Amino acid sequence: MSNSVQKIVLLIGPPGSGKGTLGHAAATKLPNVVHISLGDFVRDEMQDPNSRFGKSVSPFVRRGELIPDNIMLNILSHRLQQPDALASSTILLDGFPRTLHQAKALNKMLTVDRVVLLQAQEELCVDRINHRRIDPVSHLTYHTLLIPAPTDQVSARLVRRETDLDENKIRGRLQFFQQHLGSILAVFPGKLFALNSAVSIEEELSALQQILSEPIVVEARKDPDPSPMPANSNSNNKVAKSLCVICMDEEADGVILPCGHLCGCEPCLNTLLSSGAKCPICRAHMNSVVKVFQSGVVDEDMQVEQKQPEVVPAQDEDDGNWSLAQQSLSVASASASSSSARPVLSIAPADKWVNDQVSLPIAVSIAIPDTARRSQVDICCVIDVSGSMGEDAKFQDPNDASKFVSEGMNQLDIVKHSVKAIIHTLTDQDRLSLVAFHDEARSVFTLSEMNEGGKRQAIDALEALEPQNSTNIWAGLEAGLESLRTARASPRHRFIVILTDGQPTVSPPGGENMALRSYFEAHAGFACSVSTFGFGYELKSKMLLDVAREGKGTFAFIPDAKIVGTCFVNFVANACTNLALDAKVHLEPQNGAVFPSVLHSSFQRVPWGLVFDLGPLHFGSHRDLIVPMKIPVDVQDHHQPFLKVTLEWNSENNNHKESLIGSDFSVTTDALAAFARMSSVHSLEQVIDKCDATDPAGPKILKTLIGQLIGLEATAKDARITALLKGDLQERISKAVSTVERYKRWGAHYLRAILRSHEYQLRTNFMDPGLQVYGGVLFSELVHSGGEIFKGLPLKKYSDSDANSNNNNRNNNAIPAANNYYAGNNGGCFSGECVVQCKEQDGMVREKQLSQVRSGDRLQVVDAAGHVDFSSVLCLVEFQGRFDLIVLPFSRLAVTSTHPLRIQDSFVRPCDLAVHHLEMPSSLIVDRVFNVVLQNSHVLLCINGMEAVTLGHGFMQAFHPFYSTKQVLTALKQRPGWKEGHVIVAPHHPLRNQQEH
Structure with a gap:
């Protein structure tokens, strides 16, 4: 096949936009056009027992997994070598690519002539899919109302695709398309044409024929002509253009993502985007604007703007000469911004209904889209400099579990190194402050932008810290809160991280968490997340968890120096992928459905139903909850609505809402995974309460939970449940309560830390397998770059004269390596x-x-x-x-x-x-x-x-x-x-x- 004489045209559009219908019509009615649907080809190959491709893809399809890219590319290459493809002058390819990775691979493999973007509103796509029927013999697509089957015989054999049965999953697929569209289009600059798919198939086909016949001529960018060309002018091969619906002057050359409407000029649409406005046509939220061309002359400079990661050399003279490539993840114009990322809600039962069932567990799941842009943050590190921070930072000897090894570093040295990694991970769009506390607190570095000068000054202030006296955690926390609250106003999300190794010697009346609550009540307009990091075994972990819960943050237990890096790197990655610091879910029963009289304390009763305090939302993550409901039988029999869910959150000083009404009673794997997680969280709370009181019922509750999840895992076959069960519950969690001595030494602290991580569905370290299922693409990128920063920074150790330990296992001559303190890497x-x-x-x-x-x-x-x-x-x-x-x-x-x-x-x-x-x-x-x-x-x-x-x-x-x-x-x-x-x-x-x- 020669690409020099053959056009490769991609048909891209959301599910339900009619790609297959248009492709089939074009192949039938236009000369020398072949329509290739990789989905149909794969299904045909699977029916052939002798097909090598069918054998290779069948295991993935049976498990419900996406077929790997390398296999799909091999299949595409094979399909393009078929006689009909080789003989054609134009190939219409639909169903591929679906991700940026696929688009890049395809672009290397083939020369794509043009990309046709089918525009369709979400509700139109959902309606089409709900009425879509497939002929398994011809693979033709019909619509029960608009395009019925031609004969009764064909009508009798029509089927629905399994993926079309669940509307929640349909909307999830639409969301997936919206998330990836911008990055896919960026791979094919200057080749994008828009086509309205909300018209008749005849009109669509005519428009496609015009797009295929128009030459693509690359011109250099010219200054705007002071005399605008009339809309009906045909000079320079241009066809009639629509005018911008906003200024009514310039050409409509900007497509709004994700809805796909071509309705305005690029400057006007970008102005709307920056102001948080909606699409003028369908009122959908705008994620980004992409410059496209319906046909005719294409300017090669006009393409999706996509910034490359900026490489910033970072150097600290005090640490010796070193250089580290630091990625500043920027927003591509085709990526969702934090204000426009719309979470996708779904509602499904986590169990099948039986007549004598008292209540049915209902799962509410929230999928937050990923983004290419890290959030801007203000971080205040509140550092314990009490005397005990001068003790050796030890980790377990890998050759003798009964011994602990020190490399001449004290706890404060490790904390300094961790804060230094935070400093170098931040960009000049972020700010940081430092507070040190012992029996009193003081600000050692005021909130400042983390440009190169700010980083050097922060590190100088950090290095000057020395161990002092006793521990007053509230004094440090209050100073940190004031550091962020009184600073110049900013839309950045604010975070406090408390680093302490001991117990407070001075506490406010009612405790630190109640003092924090009073502070927030006194400053109602101030929003801030507070997380706590506890070093060593002599912790008041209950107090640290209570403070983290009051502050909508996390609690990390750091028993030895070995895992310092992983905890801090994950914390920063979570902070920089934050969409909202606090979100709430409103639950309103419908049609006689009710909530039980006894509910978990996390639910608050209100006149219209329940409110669940969800906590933070993060890009690329999932949040879910389980609420029991009593639902009338007739409501279930007729699939009537039984629950309305409304998610509320604030992002960039704007309030947002997203609602969904549930009426589907199909059990989903997402619902089962949510049930497993929330059951574990509630049970672990009981285990901690019992074990704190040395009640033998604690381990028994855990054993019961494990038995329950073993059965659930066998049914669901879901990796999230497997990781939680086999990676966490049956491993370190079980060990934590295996003996009273083990629980008191470290189990109580560990259980509270992992409980909080699962509660917020956040990956907070590299060690616990059940946590590794959390986080998105941007989070993984930030963890990777943060880990490299941590390991690349030179470590300092205190002088021998400052040592206050006679530990024979301390190696004072060795130069410590940072990756010794970064578990998992x-x-x-x-x-x-x-x-x-x-x-x-x-x-x-x-x-x-x-x-x-x-x-x-x-x-x-x-x-x-x-x-x-x-x-x-x-x-x-x-x-x-x-x-x-x-x-x-x-x-x-x-x-x-x-x-x-x-x-x-x-x-x-x-x-x-x-x-x-x-x-x-x-x-x-x-x-x-x-x-x-x-x-x-x-x-x-x-x-x-x-x-x-x-x-x-x-x-x-x-x-x-x-x-x-x-x-x-x-x-x-x-x-x-x-x-x-x-x-x-x-x-x-x-x-x-x-x-x-």
């Missing part, structure tokens, strides 16, 4: 159970577990061009410690979250790959991971059917200053075992020392 690559292809001496290629690989084995690899070969192993490298791996659903590859993989010539990280595929990866905790050094560089290891880099790989596209270069090989050659071909790397002796940072 200690290097390493794959689980030892992953499979590679090994070519043996007899010439046969056999599978071999990675942990069994030995020096001299010849493993299957691919080079940069994709050619398959075999390369000899020089050394197997075994990293020991604790590792949280992502298990990718489509290959079962168990890999560290940021280890580069190559897919369709692009390097991606597993954490992002899982998000792009909309799949829920499972987690695996192991005590060792493996990688190899190969004889050849610039090759990729074939492992579990995927392509992955190895140590010293040399690929610039997956560059790492240590692990991809000869530096890692130099370090390995100095280790015992190199000559024998097997090096073991212990966590207390990492490969990458401080001089290599």
Whole structure:
């Protein structure tokens, strides 16, 4: 097939916009046009038992998972080689791409001639889908009212797609389209044409024919002609244009996303967008504006504006000479802004109704769209500088669990390093202040923008802190609140983070949480989130959790220095993806449905029903709740409305509402996952209360909960429930209550921390598998960049003369490595159970577990061009410690979250790959991971059917200053075992020392 003589045209539009109907009509009535629907092709291949494509996609379809991009691209390539495609002059491709990753891969594979965007309002799409029927024989689409089947025989065999049965899921698919549309269009600048799909098929086809026949001529941008061309002018190949409905002067050349209406000029629409206005045509909320061309001359400069990540060198002279690439995530014009991101609500029962059932658990789920823009923040770090902060910062010896190791760092040193990482993660659009407290509090750095000068000044103030006297947490908190409240007004979200290692020696009457409540009541217009971080074991964790709950924040338990980094990096990522600090859900029963008389304390009764205090909303996240309801039988039998849900939140000083009425009684996996999570939260609250009182009923409540979720997990087969059950409840949570001594030492603190994380559905660390299902794409990006910042900053340790510990395990000579304090990111690559292809001496290629690989084995690899070969192993490298791996659903590859993989010539990280595929990866905790050094560089290891880099790989596209270069090989050659071909790397002796940072 030659793209030079053949047009590849993408039909892009929301579900229900009529892409398939238009494509079929064009292929039938226009000459030399072929319509390719990848969805239909995949379904046909699955019906053929001998089809290799059918066999490859069937497992994903059966599990309800998205088919991986590499398989879809192979299918597309195969379909384009079919005779009808090769003979055609125009190919209309619909159903692909659906994500930015797919669009980029497609753009590399083919030359796309133009992109046709079908405009359709959401309600029109929903109505069309509700009336849509499919002929399984011809794959033609019919509408029960507008396009009925031609014969009774055809009518009798029409079916509805399974994905069309649930209106909540339909709206979720529409939301997914809206989220990804802007970034997809940005890949094809100057090729976008708008087409109104709300007209008859004949009118649509005529418009499409005109679009296909119009030449695309690229011109340089010219100054505006002072004499505007009449709308009916046909000069320069232009067709008649619509005028902007706002100024009625300029050409309507801007498409509003997500509704897709072409109704105004770009300047007018951008003015509307900045003011928070709605689409002039359908009154839908505006996410962004994209410049398009209906046909005719296209200006190559007119395209979706998309800023590249800005690389900012950060340097702290006091820390020595170092440089770190810091990503400032900016908003692309095609991405949702915080004010226009509309959460998607859904209502579904979490159980099937039976006649004698007292009440039915109803799940209310809220999906918040992701965004490319990080929120601007004001952060005040309230730092405990009491005397105990001068004690050694210890972590468990990986070789002897009964011992703790110190590297000459005290608690305050680690806290300083963590705050320093926060400082370097912030941009010049953010502000930060510092408050130190012991028996009194003082502001050591006033709220200032985090430009380069502000960062240097903040670090100077931070470094000057020294351990002092006793602990007055409220004094520090009040000073922090005043630091943010009295500062110059700003639309930024405000956060306070309290860092303390002990118990308050002075407390206000009623406690710190009641004092915080009184403060908020006295300053009603002031909104701020308060989170607490508790270091060590001597904590009043109940008080710290109570303060966090009053402040709509989180509580983190940091038992040793090892996990400091992960807690702080996740905190900043959550802060910078915040949509709203506080949201409420109003629940109004309908048609005789009622709420039970006894409800959890989180529900507040009001005259119209219930109010649930949801807390913060974050981009790319999900929030849900379960409320029991008694619903009349006739309401269920006739699928009448039973519950109205209204979500209220404030963002950028604007109040927002989103409502939905539930009438569907189909049980969904989202509802089951919500039930599992909320049941766990409520049960853990009871467990804590009982165990605090040394009541043996506590562990029994947990055991009952686990039994309940085992049955639920077997039914739902949902990764979220599996991670919660097997990763949290049956592991560390069970250990936390296994003995009274264990509970009192650390279990009580740990349970309160993980309870709060699950309560708000936030990922707050890398250790707990059940938390890894939370967070979106932007969150993952911020965690990754924040982690690199934390590990890249040089650590300082106090002088020996300042040490107040005689711990024999302290190594005063060693230079501490930052990644020792960043759990989950200690290097390493794959689980030892992953499979590679090994070519043996007899010439046969056999599978071999990675942990069994030995020096001299010849493993299957691919080079940069994709050619398959075999390369000899020089050394197997075994990293020991604790590792949280992502298990990718489509290959079962168990890999560290940021280890580069190559897919369709692009390097991606597993954490992002899982998000792009909309799949829920499972987690695996192991005590060792493996990688190899190969004889050849610039090759990729074939492992579990995927392509992955190895140590010293040399690929610039997956560059790492240590692990991809000869530096890692130099370090390995100095280790015992190199000559024998097997090096073991212990966590207390990492490969990458401080001089290599």
